[in-house]
Amino acid sequence: MSYPSRPADLPPTVNCPYCLSHIDTSRARSVIRNIATQEVVDDVTDAVRRRGLLGVASYDRGNTYLECRREVRLDLVQGEYDYPGTADPLDDMTTVVMNRPGEDSPTAAFTDGIGFDDPEEDESAGPSPFSLADDADEDGDGWESTTGAQPSPPLPPPADENELPEPHYIPYEYCQVRRTLNIGLIGTSSSGKSHLLAAMLYRMQEEEERLAELGLKVEPFAEMWEYYVQREDIAGFFAPDRRTVLRRTSRNDPVEFRMAYTVTSTWTGEETDYVVSFFDVAGELFLDSKARSRLQFIYGLDAYIFVADGQALYGWGGKRRGLRHPSGFSNVINKLRQNERLVARAKGKTPQNPLPQPAVVVLAKADLLLAQKEYWVSRWLELDDDFVLKTVDEESEDVYVYCATNGAREWLYPVNAFEDVTLHFASATGCEEQDGHYNKRKFRHMRVLRPLLSLFAMTGLIDPKTINHAYVKGVREPL
Numbered sequence: 001m002s003y004p005s006r007p008a009d010l011p012p013t014v015n016c017p018y019c020l021s022h023i024d025t026s027r028a029r030s031v032i033r034n035i036a037t038q039e040v041v042d043d044v045t046d047a048v049r050r051r052g053l054l055g056v057a058s059y060d061r062g063n064t065y066l067e068c069r070r071e072v073r074l075d076l077v078q079g080e081y082d083y084p085g086t087a088d089p090l091d092d093m094t095t096v097v098m099n100r101p102g103e104d105s106p107t108a109a110f111t112d113g114i115g116f117d118d119p120e121e122d123e124s125a126g127p128s129p130f131s132l133a134d135d136a137d138e139d140g141d142g143w144e145s146t147t148g149a150q151p152s153p154p155l156p157p158p159a160d161e162n163e164l165p166e167p168h169y170i171p172y173e174y175c176q177v178r179r180t181l182n183i184g185l186i187g188t189s190s191s192g193k194s195h196l197l198a199a200m201l202y203r204m205q206e207e208e209e210r211l212a213e214l215g216l217k218v219e220p221f222a223e224m225w226e227y228y229v230q231r232e233d234i235a236g237f238f239a240p241d242r243r244t245v246l247r248r249t250s251r252n253d254p255v256e257f258r259m260a261y262t263v264t265s266t267w268t269g270e271e272t273d274y275v276v277s278f279f280d281v282a283g284e285l286f287l288d289s290k291a292r293s294r295l296q297f298i299y300g301l302d303a304y305i306f307v308a309d310g311q312a313l314y315g316w317g318g319k320r321r322g323l324r325h326p327s328g329f330s331n332v333i334n335k336l337r338q339n340e341r342l343v344a345r346a347k348g349k350t351p352q353n354p355l356p357q358p359a360v361v362v363l364a365k366a367d368l369l370l371a372q373k374e375y376w377v378s379r380w381l382e383l384d385d386d387f388v389l390k391t392v393d394e395e396s397e398d399v400y401v402y403c404a405t406n407g408a409r410e411w412l413y414p415v416n417a418f419e420d421v422t423l424h425f426a427s428a429t430g431c432e433e434q435d436g437h438y439n440k441r442k443f444r445h446m447r448v449l450r451p452l453l454s455l456f457a458m459t460g461l462i463d464p465k466t467i468n469h470a471y472v473k474g475v476r477e478p479l
Contacts, residue, residue, distance in 0.1 A: 009052030013074065014066065014175040017182055017277065018168050018255060019293075020300045022074040025175070029067040032060050033169055035227045038254060040067075040169075053172055062223030066175050069167035162290045164255060173221055174260060177275045181263075181459055184298055187307035188328045189283035192364035194246045194258075195428035196307055197280050198237055199448040201228070201259055203386070207449065210387055214453070214462045215267030221260045228259055243429075243438040251282040255294050267463045274461060286328040298332060299339050303358050303455045304418070308403075308411040310365035310427075322407035329410065333417045358420040358458035360451040361411060363399060367427040367446060376402040380425045386449040389457065392422050392467040399423035420458045422469060424451045 006012060006026035013022045030049075032042040044064065047055035056064050174180070185193040204211070204218055205225075211218055228234055236244030260277040279301070285291040312324040336355055344351035369377045376398050385391065400423055403411045415421050424447065431442035457467040 005049075007048045007052050010066075010175055011178070014170070015180075015300070016068045016073075016168070016170060017174070017180070017257075017300060018170070018297050019068065019073075019164055020296055021068070023066065023068055023170075024072050024074055025066070027072040028069075029072075030056075030172065031065055031067055031169070032056070032063050033065045035063060035223060048172075053176070062173070062221060064172040065169035066172055067167050067169055162288070162292075162294055164293045164296065168254075168256075171221055171224070171257070171260060173262065174257075174275050174277065177262065177273050179272065179274045181274050181276045181303060181461065182279065182297070182301045183276065183303045183305060183455065184279040184301040185305045185307055186286065186298075186329065186332050187283055187364075188286070188309065188325060189248060191283060191307045191309035191312075191327075192428060193280050193283070193307045194249055195237070196305075196362060196364050196426065196448060197258060197278055198234060198246060199428035199445040200452050201225075201278075202238060203445055203449045204261070204452075207386075214387070214456075214466065215265060216456070216462060217264040217266065219262045219264075221262070224257070224260060240440065243440050243443045245433045245436050245438070249280060249282045251284050251288075251291075253282065255279070255281055255297060263461060265461045276461075283328060286331050287326075295335075298335065301357065303459055304332075304360075304414070305451060305455070306359060306361045306411070306414050308361060308363045308408070310363050310368050313369065313406060313408055323410060327410050327413075329413045333413055337417070352419075354419045355417055356419050358455060359414045359418040360454055361399070361414050361421065361423045362426050362451045363403070363411070363424065364426055364428065366425040367430050368432055374402070377425055381427065381446055383447070386447055386453065389450070389453060389466045390468040392424075392450075392454050393469055395425070396421075396423040399425060420469075422451070422454045422458070422467070424454070426451060 006024075007030070010025045012025060014025060015021075016023055029043060030045045030047075031040045032044055033039065034041050042060075044056050044060075048064070049055075053061050053064060185197055187193045201220075205220070208218070229238065233244060233247045236242040237246055257277040258280045260275060263274045263276045265272045265274065279297055281294070285295055306327075306329055308327060309325075312327075314324075333355075337351075337353075340353075340355060341351045363377075366377050366381050370381065380395055380398065400412060400415065403409060403423075415423070426448050427446040428448055429438050430444035430446050431439045453462065454467055454469075456462045457464050457469065
């Protein structure tokens with residue numbers, strides 16, 4: 001019996017959301033992975049190629065991953081993106097290749113760096129002063145005749161924490177659905193990204209009926225959700241009798257989805273499946289030029305959540321004079337703009353300005369500003385209006401005015417950078433932490449789903465008319 005060269009339930013190629021390459025599914029391995037330890041525990045390639053995911057035991061289907069490694073990535077055709085007056089982007093040794101969802105061929109994302117010749121390959125360079133003499137080991141017994149010492153075995157090169165792991169793994173369920181919505185949370189460390197995301201995910205689980213009213217059916221990747229809620233800090237954060245602070249996201253954490261869902265959209269009258277995934281990485285990476293390869297995923301994101309730290313608003317002595325620390329927004333936006341220019345040049349097109357993806361700006365930890373008796377904040381934050389979306393533009397105007405008049409114009413960079421942006425006040429906890437815990441009586445999620453639903457409307461998962469969003473008055477002209 002002969003089997004198809006690729007799994008029957010996968011297309012010929014899939015896009016890797018981490019390195020943005022095309023993967024040839026006929027050459028890629030399918031493996032069972034322990035999501036807690038990140039280790040591969042079984043190879044199920046043959047079974048998957050026979051029957052797709054049905055060839056895997058039911059209890060392991062949620063732990064099945066497609067392996068992305070160099071050998072299975074499709075190569076670019078040399079010269080495909082030549083354009084007059086410039087060098088081939090592929091000539092550079094550090095060219096990074098990206099693919100956008102729905103494109104038939106990859107495009108060069110950006111190039112940078114200088115290639116240095118290996119002195120050992122350059123005959124004119126002469127011998128290295130640190131190399132052994134030719135007769136150092138005349139008898140071939142492994143001992144140096146000059147020193148009498150036995151050379152140490154070569155050590156493997158140390159792992160570079162700034163490099164994307166090779167190989168890396170993509171949930172099999174992600175590869176099965178063609179439509180994706182990859183959402184990235186952008187912000188510095190301690191800005192509240194992880195708390196905001198945890199609160200969003202929790203509310204998505206709790207609001208199944210109200211989401212259905214908007215035409216959404218949401219199902220998490222089961223094993224991914226189960227592992228997420230079993231993490232000690234997440235379990236403590238969700239537990240009503242504990243309410244512990246989440247651990248800080250480490251820069252060494254793997255660059256993978258924090259969580260992913262299969263979302264079925266029905267508002268058009270037809271059922272359309274999407275995979276909605278959330279990226280949350282350490283804020284230091286956005287400020288580290290060496291972490292470029294680990295941040296490749298930001299160029300393939302379909303939407304962005306910019307998280308502004310409400311605790312950083314007052315710079316000196318409680319007076320409204322600026323921010324305690326930079327937001328990191330401009331770093332990411334500059335990278336995206338550079339990438340957009342280079343991709344457009346590679347295709348002989350004009351770069352899109354503003355950037356075409358939708359974005360939201362969330363002023364997180366907004367509860368801490370209530371004590372300052374801020375009218376703009378209290379007007380919105382104390383409303384239970386996550387699903388009352390027709391006032392999104394009005395809220396965006398107020399957040400814009402509040403940031404512009406309180407020394408936080410840096411938080412408004414996304415407004416001018418992206419084509420479609422809304423702005424929101426939110427709090428993942430409703431109170432300030434003390435000694436690693438939140439006050440159990442005051443703890444509450446405040447308006448955390450509203451920014452996400454706004455993104456869903458701007459990307460078409462729910463009816464765009466639900467947010468009545470045309471433009472932000474005083475910021476951009478009507479469409």
